[in-house]
Amino acid sequence: MKNSTSCLLALLLPISIIVARAAVIVGGGAGVGIGISGTGGVWIGGGVNPPTSAASKLSAAYAALQAWKAAITDDPLNITSSWNGPNVCSYKGVFCSDSLDFMGNPAGKVVAAIDLNHANLQGTLVKDLALLADLSLLHLNTNRFSGGVPPSFRSLASLTELDLSNNRLSGGFPAAVLDIPDLVYLDLRFNSFSGPIPEDLFDKKLDAIFLNNNLFSGELPQNLGNSPASVINLAYNKLSGAIPFSLGYMGIKEILFLNNRLSGCIPEGVGMWSDLQVLDVSSNSLMGHLPDSLSCLGNIEVLNLARNQFSGELPDLLCSMRSLINLTVSANFFSGFSEVCDKNSGFGFDFSFNCIPGRELQRPQPDCAAVPGGGLSCLRIPAARPLVCAALLGAEFTHP
Structure with a gap:
């Protein structure tokens, strides 16, 4: 099985490599690399715009x-x-990058990461961190920072990666991150x-x-499927309601x-995630029969449905998928x-x-007499026959 975090390797390059390649545009305009900052936001130090010269930016960074x-x-x-x-630029943990003016000429150092x-x-x-107008990476994993995320973080217009994981931060979802225009990596776990x-x-x-691993609660937003993210981890929270x-x-x-x-239920729409490699819905209160659209997950490698209340027969469609390496359906009510x-x-x-006759390590019969969610009506895509996808075309898959 491919490493479950391999899709993030491009985001986890050493800071020194990223900063060394960065080219920062000073005073607005277009550019490439770590510090395309633009001119928006409010400078905490006064005025309506952040400092524009490299020297003034370093002074702001010092403050x-x-x-x-x-x-x-x-x-x-x-x-x-x-x-x-x-x-x-000599501070431990602070990385600077050469910047360019709007003509492409060297303009001095700025704090990039x-x-x-x-x-x-x-x-x-502190709110003053918003003075770092060209900051592209802020990695604070495994510290003991507490309190909330300052609203001023919305002025970090160049930020692409924000890692605040494994701290003691609290409060509601930090709304300021929603206003950071070029953010691609968000880690609050x-x-x-x-x-x-x-x-x-x-x-x-x-x-x-x-x-x-937070305390988020309430129902999942209905627009969850709009996200272009390659990885979404919502595990170990207090989220309730149905999967959209x-x-x-x-x-x-x-x-x-x-x-x-x-x-x-697991919605039929999950079958549209044709690139999905890992799906884990274990340890919830999901129930009903599995949707036929699971057969569309032609690249799925890990499928964990354990510790729910699913029932019915486990379909051929699921066990026949060629890419599937790990399938866990334990502690359900499959018959x-x-x-x-x-x-x-x-x-x-x-x-x-489960409740599978003739198999070892199954639930006691009294537990199987009343299957949870027996009257549950799961929305299904109307079809004359079960939905079978390209993942099942060809020879039957068996493990060596």
Whole structure:
């Protein structure tokens, strides 16, 4: 099986490589690389526009970083001990890039990235960080920052990657990130954010959305399928209600709903995710029969349906998919499966704790007498016969 995070490798290049290749445009205009900043936003230091020359931007960066240093209350690795003097490009964890003026001439250094992953810093995020007008990467994974994300972060117009994972941040979803125009990577996992997930998130041009291991609640936005992201992780929250029917974007590769409070059926629309490699809906309260459209997932490698209340027979369509390496349907109420499923049993296929006659490790009969959701009506695409996709054309798949 392909590594489940391989689709993010392009986003995780070393900071030094990214910064070395960056070309930052000073004073607006078009350009390529890490720091296409534009001229929008409000400069906290005064006025209606951020500083435009490289020298003034470095001065602003100095003010921002000193304000942040003052808000850091514990620094066991002495990271910020180097944050002294106006040469911010020498600060540990701060990376600068050469900038160009609108004519393409060298215009001096600007702060392009901050990487403080695993620094174990304790403190808060300060509004002054919005002074870093050319900041493209802000990586703060595995620290002890608490409080919320300042609304001023919406002025970080050049930001493409924001990693705040594994901290102690709280409050509602940080709405400021929805106003960052070129953001492609958003990682908020392992914090204490709570409340609903805003619909606008799934209309942004993000490639990766990590919201898992927080306290988000409420129903999934109906426009979830609008997102062009290749990876969406919503696991380990308190999300409820049904999986939206409008799951129509075909580029997603991994989506994880596990350990929430979702109910209802798996919608037929899931079959439109033709590039999907990993789907995990385990540990929810989903029920009903599996949709025939699952057979359309021609690239699926990992399918985890465990610890729900699914019922009916496990279809040939599912066990015959050639790319499927791991199928877990344990702890449901399936009443049987086909010869193809039986043949693949034990090769990464887990059918335990269901209601399948003659199989070992099944539920006791009294548990199977009343199948949950027996009267549930799942919306199905009208068809004269079950929906069978190209994934099943050709020879029957069996594991070696």
